[in-house]
Amino acid sequence: MRRQTKHLLRRTTFGSVPLIDPLLVSIARYSSTLSFLAVLSVVTIAGIFVMRDVKSTNIEAQKMYAGSVLGLHRIGELQYEAQETRRATFYALTTNDSNLQVEYADQSREADRLVSEGIIEYLRHAQMPQEIEIGKRLQMDWSDFLEVRNEVLASILEGSTKEAVNLDQAGGVQSFDRVRQDLGEIKRLYNEQASQRLANVVAGSRRFAIRLITVLVLTLAFASASVWAIERSKMLAAIQLAELQMEFVASVSHELRSPLAVISSAADNIVDGVISRKDDVQRYVGVIRNQSRQITDLVNQILQFASIQDGRSRYVLRPLEVSQIVESVLGNTSELLQGAGFVVERQIEASLPGILGDLSALSQCLQNLIVNSVKYSGESRWIGIRALLADSEDRASPEIQIKVQDHGIGIARSEMPHIFEPFYRSATVVDAQIHGAGLGLSLAKNIAQAMGGKLSVVSEVARGTTFTLHLPIARRQDLQMAAGAIESTPTIENE
Amino acid sequence: MSRWTGRFLILTGAGFLAVALSLASDPPRRAPPQPSAAPEQNLAIVVNLSNPTANLSMAELRKIFLGERSHWPNGRRITLVMIEPGRPERTAVLSLIYQMSENDFNNHFLHGLFTGEVFASPKTLATPVGVRKFIFNVPGAIGYVRATDVDASVKVIRIDERLPDDKGYRLHFPSRPSN
Numbered sequence: 001m002r003r004q005t006k007h008l009l010r011r012t013t014f015g016s017v018p019l020i021d022p023l024l025v026s027i028a029r030y031s032s033t034l035s036f037l038a039v040l041s042v043v044t045i046a047g048i049f050v051m052r053d054v055k056s057t058n059i060e061a062q063k064m065y066a067g068s069v070l071g072l073h074r075i076g077e078l079q080y081e082a083q084e085t086r087r088a089t090f091y092a093l094t095t096n097d098s099n100l101q102v103e104y105a106d107q108s109r110e111a112d113r114l115v116s117e118g119i120i121e122y123l124r125h126a127q128m129p130q131e132i133e134i135g136k137r138l139q140m141d142w143s144d145f146l147e148v149r150n151e152v153l154a155s156i157l158e159g160s161t162k163e164a165v166n167l168d169q170a171g172g173v174q175s176f177d178r179v180r181q182d183l184g185e186i187k188r189l190y191n192e193q194a195s196q197r198l199a200n201v202v203a204g205s206r207r208f209a210i211r212l213i214t215v216l217v218l219t220l221a222f223a224s225a226s227v228w229a230i231e232r233s234k235m236l237a238a239i240q241l242a243e244l245q246m247e248f249v250a251s252v253s254h255e256l257r258s259p260l261a262v263i264s265s266a267a268d269n270i271v272d273g274v275i276s277r278k279d280d281v282q283r284y285v286g287v288i289r290n291q292s293r294q295i296t297d298l299v300n301q302i303l304q305f306a307s308i309q310d311g312r313s314r315y316v317l318r319p320l321e322v323s324q325i326v327e328s329v330l331g332n333t334s335e336l337l338q339g340a341g342f343v344v345e346r347q348i349e350a351s352l353p354g355i356l357g358d359l360s361a362l363s364q365c366l367q368n369l370i371v372n373s374v375k376y377s378g379e380s381r382w383i384g385i386r387a388l389l390a391d392s393e394d395r396a397s398p399e400i401q402i403k404v405q406d407h408g409i410g411i412a413r414s415e416m417p418h419i420f421e422p423f424y425r426s427a428t429v430v431d432a433q434i435h436g437a438g439l440g441l442s443l444a445k446n447i448a449q450a451m452g453g454k455l456s457v458v459s460e461v462a463r464g465t466t467f468t469l470h471l472p473i474a475r476r477q478d479l480q481m482a483a484g485a486i487e488s489t490p491t492i493e494n495e
Numbered sequence: 496m497s498r499w500t501g502r503f504l505i506l507t508g509a510g511f512l513a514v515a516l517s518l519a520s521d522p523p524r525r526a527p528p529q530p531s532a533a534p535e536q537n538l539a540i541v542v543n544l545s546n547p548t549a550n551l552s553m554a555e556l557r558k559i560f561l562g563e564r565s566h567w568p569n570g571r572r573i574t575l576v577m578i579e580p581g582r583p584e585r586t587a588v589l590s591l592i593y594q595m596s597e598n599d600f601n602n603h604f605l606h607g608l609f610t611g612e613v614f615a616s617p618k619t620l621a622t623p624v625g626v627r628k629f630i631f632n633v634p635g636a637i638g639y640v641r642a643t644d645v646d647a648s649v650k651v652i653r654i655d656e657r658l659p660d661d662k663g664y665r666l667h668f669p670s671r672p673s674n
Binding site for chain 2: 098099102105106150153154157158159
């Protein structure tokens with residue numbers, strides 16, 4: 001009935017998504033952190049992409065400027081200085097004053113020095129074979145031109161103007177034309193490179209824009225998905241809580257109704273005089289007492305769970321012997337065990353070290369385990385209780401282990417992760433109409449953790465279950481301090 | 496005139512005489528400054544760096560400077576470079592090589608060019624720097640500068656197997672500041 005209600009609730013309130021919803025429920029607890037990390041990751045990745053693209057575009061633009069624009073500027077200067085070399089030589093032709101001629105020769109030589117340095121600089125930066133080839137050719141052609149230029153200058157200075165003109169026409173014009181062609185070719189090469197690099201920059205910018213838009217769209221989509229997931233997980237959590245509450249109310253009502261019905265029926269029989277014999281009256285009163293105790297235990301469990309949830313539970317820690325705890329538990333459950341016909345096999349190692357704990361809480365913890373074994377023992381009527389000293393998995397020092405073992409119906413592997421959840425009851429036990437509120441194991445686990453220990457379980461379906469309560473050994477100084485301060489009642493608060 | 500007045504006049508006159516004599520006499524003579532030997536500078540004969548000629552006799556040098564030789568042994572035309580008139584280097588060259596005055600020098604070249612005995616008139620530059628630059632630019636040029644004005648752009652040739660710093664070098668002249 002409860003399961004039907006649960007499924008009906010799910011169907012009617014919210015469209016379930018089989019694969020996503022369990023995941024969302026499990027991440028609901030960390031939704032804020034996860035969403036922050038997710039958005040941070042996406043933004044970081046987007047930032048990396050954007051930075052990389054900006055950087056590469058910037059580098060390309062710098063390359064374009066350094067390689068092509070500056071290169072073109074340098075070639076422009078080379079062309080000017082080459083013209084200046086020739087022009088200054090011709091200026092020397094226009095005068096007979098040797099002093100002026102020497103000055104023009106100086107100007108020509110200064111210009112040719114700049115051209116020669118420019119060619120060397122160009123060759124230093126040239127990387128492609130074509131650039132190197134043109135650079136070397138220019139260097140050679142410039143050298144040829146300078147040879148002619150030197151002869152022309154010498155002739156001018158010597159006063160042989162006609163010879164100078166003849167020399168220039170014979171060799172100077174051609175060699176200078178070759179230089180001009182070389183410079184033009186270099187300029188064309190630079191132009192091609194500049195066009196190529198400009199195309200690269202444009203392509204890079206376009207790629208950058210596309211990536212940026214893609215990343216932004218993805219970020220938006222991811223953020224939307226995150227918001228949707230968070231909202232959905234919150235909704236699922238709320239629904240789950242409502243379901244648990246409904247299940248809890250139904251379960252508690254069911255647990256209360258059965259004993260109350262028995263109590264009511266017994267009381268009616270006594271009052272109506274149906275039962276008149278003293279033995280029968282005593283038996284009916286015993287039934288009423290047992291059922292009342294069952295109700296009291298249930299209410300106590302609920303109250304204890306509520307106090308743990310509110311963080312109001314207090315434990316009084318004191319030095320305890322393991323045998324003392326076991327005796328207390330068996331004393332509390334003897335009536336139940338005997339009434340159900342159980343055989344309890346008890347093995348407690350001799351000389352076990354003491355522990356520091358709350359006797360009442362530890363008794364409650366073990367009692368819950370024993371009651372659990374009784375409930376799910378199936379046909380078996382055997383329970384084993386062992387207490388021993390063993391190595392701890394979590395700490396270097398040994399620990400006390402108290403095992404409660406049965407040969408009952410066992411727990412399916414798929415149920416294992418949920419058995420310590422409050423109000424959880426497996427479908428099998430619900431179907432088998434085994435009564436319970438689903439709080440016993442949850443409470444036992446909480447108590448174990450509050451005592452500095454833990455609760456573990458090993459189970460096999462149809463073979464039985466072993467719950468183990470792991471408790472740390474009390475240190476000597478803790479025992480002494482607890483014993484000395486027993487009047488001040490040291491407590492720990494369960495959270 | 497009283498006796499005392501006469502004595503006063505005699506003494507006063509004697510005093511004036513003494514002062515006049517002392518002023519008229521020569522002051523203590525100092526030794527007159529001895530004419531020191533004027534510091535001399537050597538004149539370097541420089542040619543283009545590509546010129547293979549390393550030595551010239553004084554006679555060959557004179558022939559070249561007179562324009563009577565037109566080509567170097569390597570076939571290059573000789574171009575004579577002179578510094579402008581008034582410079583001590585030019586004066587020294589006229590004196591030491593040409594053994595002519597400025598007028599004689601001018602007449603020599605006018606006459607030589609007219610008759611064809613001289614192949615080219617010298618080029619005249621204003622400064623030693625100009626001379627150096629001209630020689631640097633013209634492979635067949637020859638000229639002169641002070642030895643201290645020589646730099647790596649020109650080549651100094653030996654005259655009678657002597658460089659300017661060598662003992663017995665003949666081309667030197669009294670030092671005077673140059674521009």
